[in-house]
Amino acid sequence: MNSEDSISESLAQLQARANLQPPPELRARVCSRCTHDLRPRRGLSRGARLLLSALLGTGTVLLLWIVGGRGPDTLNAVLLGTAAWGGVLGAVLLLGLGRTGTCPASAGARWAMLILLPIAFCGGLMFVSQHMLPMTDFFRADQVWRVLPCGSLALGIGALVSGGIMLLWRRTDPFSPGLSGALVGLLGGLVGSVGIGFACPNAEGWHMGLGHGLTLAALVGLGWLLGKRLLPP
Amino acid sequence: MERYVDGDGDAFEQLFHQVAPKLYSYLLRLTRDRERAEDLVQVTFAKVHRARDSYLRGAPVIPWVLAIARRSFYDERRRAKARQEDLTFDGVVPEPKPQPDQVPNDVAESLERALARLPDNYREAIELTKFTGLSVAETAQVLGTTETAVKLRVHRGYNQLRSELERFRRGSP
Numbered sequence: 285m286n287s288e289d290s291i292s293e294s295l296a297q298l299q300a301r302a303n304l305q306p307p308p309e310l311r312a313r314v315c316s317r318c319t320h321d322l323r324p325r326r327g328l329s330r331g332a333r334l335l336l337s338a339l340l341g342t343g344t345v346l347l348l349w350i351v352g353g354r355g356p357d358t359l360n361a362v363l364l365g366t367a368a369w370g371g372v373l374g375a376v377l378l379l380g381l382g383r384t385g386t387c388p389a390s391a392g393a394r395w396a397m398l399i400l401l402p403i404a405f406c407g408g409l410m411f412v413s414q415h416m417l418p419m420t421d422f423f424r425a426d427q428v429w430r431v432l433p434c435g436s437l438a439l440g441i442g443a444l445v446s447g448g449i450m451l452l453w454r455r456t457d458p459f460s461p462g463l464s465g466a467l468v469g470l471l472g473g474l475v476g477s478v479g480i481g482f483a484c485p486n487a488e489g490w491h492m493g494l495g496h497g498l499t500l501a502a503l504v505g506l507g508w509l510l511g512k513r514l515l516p517p
Numbered sequence: 518m519e520r521y522v523d524g525d526g527d528a529f530e531q532l533f534h535q536v537a538p539k540l541y542s543y544l545l546r547l548t549r550d551r552e553r554a555e556d557l558v559q560v561t562f563a564k565v566h567r568a569r570d571s572y573l574r575g576a577p578v579i580p581w582v583l584a585i586a587r588r589s590f591y592d593e594r595r596r597a598k599a600r601q602e603d604l605t606f607d608g609v610v611p612e613p614k615p616q617p618d619q620v621p622n623d624v625a626e627s628l629e630r631a632l633a634r635l636p637d638n639y640r641e642a643i644e645l646t647k648f649t650g651l652s653v654a655e656t657a658q659v660l661g662t663t664e665t666a667v668k669l670r671v672h673r674g675y676n677q678l679r680s681e682l683e684r685f686r687r688g689s690p
Binding site for chain 1: 529545559565566567665
């Protein structure tokens with residue numbers, strides 16, 4: 285008998301012990317606990333959660349555009365490009381979020397989103413900015429520090445949006461809550477980054493790509509940690 | 518599960534009947550302790566009860582319940598470790614568990630012991646696919662990973678088991 289056979293045979297022996305009945309008193313305890321106050325329960329549907337997440341994200345961006353938006357100029361063109369690009373990636377991200385707690389085959393696609401979308405967002409911003417604005421000012425000391433207020437405001441707004449979306453999806457994902465939380469963080473980061481971009485005085489490539497990009501990274505990390513706590517049942 | 522979510526108590530009993538043996542056996546294999554497994558069965562069903570409205574209608578129930586159980590087990594283990602560290606910090610060193618030193622007397626026992634020595638991710642992949650009877654896709658879902666990763670873990674786990682069995686056949690524990 286070769287070793288493969290002996291493993292299979294021994295696994296079969298062990299399999300016989302794999303369907304043990306729990307003790308009757310445990311059954312009674314669990315059944316009474318889970319049925320004594322049983323009432324029909326209807327939570328938000330997946331579609332409603334997605335719709336509310338999308339509304340929260342786009343509503344925040346629109347609000348920031350109204351508050352911080354400027355008249356038409358080169359800078360504004362960059363910012364509108366940023367908003368359009370962020371919107372496209374946000375829509376892709378929502379599709380990924382919609383698979384929260386479901387399809388096993390989507391894990392790879394969701395990981396790919398988590399890695400590629402921030403790169404696509406930051407890379408896209410730098411590319412567009414570079415073609416419309418000269419990249420000469422960013423490394424001047426007074427410009428470098430502008431990353432801080434911009435970044436912290438984007439972080440704060442992104443965290444609020446992520447928190448709201450996280451609450452909408454609470455207790456829905458026992459499978460990969462860290463990954464789902466990171467996607468929620470990324471979505472909030474996109475909203476914060478794009479929204480603050482409307483009021484941002486600097487739309488130079490480095491500033492947009494690095495300054496606003498760091499917000500995404502921070503919120504992805506935060507989302508990963510919070511997702512593990514809030515998203516599993 | 519749908520009828521249970523809609524408030525049917527009898528449906529819960531049926532659900533328990535369908536899910537509990539697999540869940541209990543899975544938790545016994547994870548914990549290797551009957552009392553802890555029973556506690557975790559209760560904790561898991563309490564969480565299922567609380568989160569029943571988030572269950573996606575029509576989705577397979579067993580992977581969903583096992584994923585909740587697995588997460589509960591790791592949470593409990595993390596908390597237990599933290600408690601142990603606290604005790605150690607206070608100067609009371611917890612007693613280490615005695616390791617069995619007898620030579621296993623049959624292949625199944627040897628395999629059981631070899632399984633216990635596997636890294637958690639290999640062992641879980643083998644146990645869920647071979648003992649609990651989940652498909653590769655369902656196992657990937659429970660473990661929160663991809664199907665390719667599950668196949669790789671099962672393959673590598675098998676390789677390690679094979680070498681353990683070889684050692685057993687040569688007579689070393």
